[in-house]
Amino acid sequence: MKQSIIISKCLNAELDFHIKSFNPDKVFIIVDNITEKFCLPRISDIPSLKNAGIISICSTDNSKNINSLTHVWRSLSEQKATRYSLIINLGGGMVTDLGGFAASTFKRGLKFINIPTTLLAMVDASVGGKTGINFNGLKNEIGVFNNSDIVIIDTNFLKTLDSENICSGYAEMIKHSLISNEDIWSKLLTFDILAPNLNDLSYLLEDSIKIKEEIVKNDPYETGMRKALNFGHTIGHAFESLSMIKQSPILHGYAVAYGMICELYLCTIKVGFPIEKMRQTVNYIKHIYGIYDFSCDDYEVLYELMKHDKKNTANTINFTLLENIGKVKINFTASKEDIFESFDFIREGL
Ligand SMILES: NC(=O)c1ccc[n+]([C@@H]2O[C@H](COP(=O)([O-])OP(=O)(O)OC[C@H]3O[C@@H](n4cnc5c(N)ncnc54)[C@H](O)[C@@H]3O)[C@@H](O)[C@H]2O)c1
Numbered sequence: 001m002k003q004s005i006i007i008s009k010c011l012n013a014e015l016d017f018h019i020k021s022f023n024p025d026k027v028f029i030i031v032d033n034i035t036e037k038f039c040l041p042r043i044s045d046i047p048s049l050k051n052a053g054i055i056s057i058c059s060t061d062n063s064k065n066i067n068s069l070t071h072v073w074r075s076l077s078e079q080k081a082t083r084y085s086l087i088i089n090l091g092g093g094m095v096t097d098l099g100g101f102a103a104s105t106f107k108r109g110l111k112f113i114n115i116p117t118t119l120l121a122m123v124d125a126s127v128g129g130k131t132g133i134n135f136n137g138l139k140n141e142i143g144v145f146n147n148s149d150i151v152i153i154d155t156n157f158l159k160t161l162d163s164e165n166i167c168s169g170y171a172e173m174i175k176h177s178l179i180s181n182e183d184i185w186s187k188l189l190t191f192d193i194l195a196p197n198l199n200d201l202s203y204l205l206e207d208s209i210k211i212k213e214e215i216v217k218n219d220p221y222e223t224g225m226r227k228a229l230n231f232g233h234t235i236g237h238a239f240e241s242l243s244m245i246k247q248s249p250i251l252h253g254y255a256v257a258y259g260m261i262c263e264l265y266l267c268t269i270k271v272g273f274p275i276e277k278m279r280q281t282v283n284y285i286k287h288i289y290g291i292y293d294f295s296c297d298d299y300e301v302l303y304e305l306m307k308h309d310k311k312n313t314a315n316t317i318n319f320t321l322l323e324n325i326g327k328v329k330i331n332f333t334a335s336k337e338d339i340f341e342s343f344d345f346i347r348e349g350l
């Protein structure tokens with residue numbers, strides 16, 4: 001089912017219109033404790049949300065788990081949600097992933113609307129139908145593909161988002177440019193994301209969403225080219241999980257940024273990605289995201305975590321690699337030695 005993505009000019013009127021068009025018997029809004037405070041007040045006066053049930057979960061990725069999911073399912077059940085109810089996910093990727101999964105599974109599926117409130121959720125998580133939760137120490141281990149009926153994007157929400165989370169979302173935008181378009185990549189590497197002009201960022205954000213939309217349209221269930229969107233994630237997700245194990249979590253976009261450094265290294269040694277473009281991207285990432293602190297003692301654990309990547313087949317760890325910007329190769333394997341070399345590369349440089 002095609003997902004309708006609306007870049008909103010007037011959030012309240014548009015949201016009210018769409019809710020009424022679904023004619024739901026009840027509306028539920030899923031928030032986390034931060035979006036409840038900063039984002040919910042922006043929509044709570046809408047007439048069609050007058051009697052909406054609010055379901056709040058704890059913020060951060062630590063909460064994208066079975067306990068929060070159970071809380072959402074139980075709240076829906078106790079407040080007598082039916083198949084004709086509508087769920088609105090108001091938050092970042094944690095809320096849209098978990099809320100989308102709750103909506104897709106409760107009574108085998110309710111309609112839902114995503115209103116992303118972080119940059120990362122606007123350009124990536126709220127679009128394309130990947131929903132789910134972390135499980136067993138692994139990212140997005142349980143989930144389903146199911147598009148929200150609508151995504152409504154209002155960049156005004158970014159006004160209260162902190163710089164780290166802006167940078168986190170920007171990492172996925174850099175990923176989108178690397179897998180598709182050198183002009184956009186050049187623009188992103190010269191944009192000042194540490195002191196962003198929100199108006200200029202909105203244009204870059206629209207380009208980024210179009211890149212994802214186009215890929216998902218052609219391969220919604222990730223049987224082929226959608227794997228491009230997973231660039232940087234084979235190693236990035238392992239960094240993210242390792243940080244959770246060490247109880248010093250890093251943001252998803254930061255993990256992807258570090259993952260892209262390692263995977264760009266693999267791109268140069270395995271499929272000839274141009275060294276100068278690799279250096280430019282790596283320098284930019286190091287400047288914005290700093291360095292990821294890990295040691296040789298972590299290599300085996302990271303390797304074990306990578307064995308759970310969803311692109312893998314039987315005994316091989318599969319990567320999405322780039323021959324150049326926009327020239328994507330999927331289902332590439334790399335030896336343990338190559339992978340460990342890429343860890344040395346991010347820690348020590350060439
Ligand atoms: N489904 C997908 O295709 C997809 C794509 C990329 C990432 N993801 C997932 O998305 C998650 C990360 O999403 P995220 O980066 O949005 O993190 P997040 O949802 O945890 O939000 C980051 C922080 O910002 C706060 N916040 C949200 N909106 C705010 C606002 N407007 N003002 C102030 N604070 C606000 C949140 O409460 C949270 O503390 C990860 O779980 C990742 O795996 C999914």
Ligand SMILES: O=C(O)C(=O)C[C@@H](O)[C@H](O)[C@H](O)COP(=O)(O)O
Pocket residue numbers: 124128130139140172222226229230233310
């Ligand atoms: O939409 C996609 O496809 C992606 O891979 C987007 C990623 O940025 C996102 O982090 C996604 O959740 C990763 O999915 P997974 O299948 O590797 O868990």
Ligand SMILES: [Zn+2]
Pocket residue numbers: 124172233252256
């Ligand atoms: Zn991601």
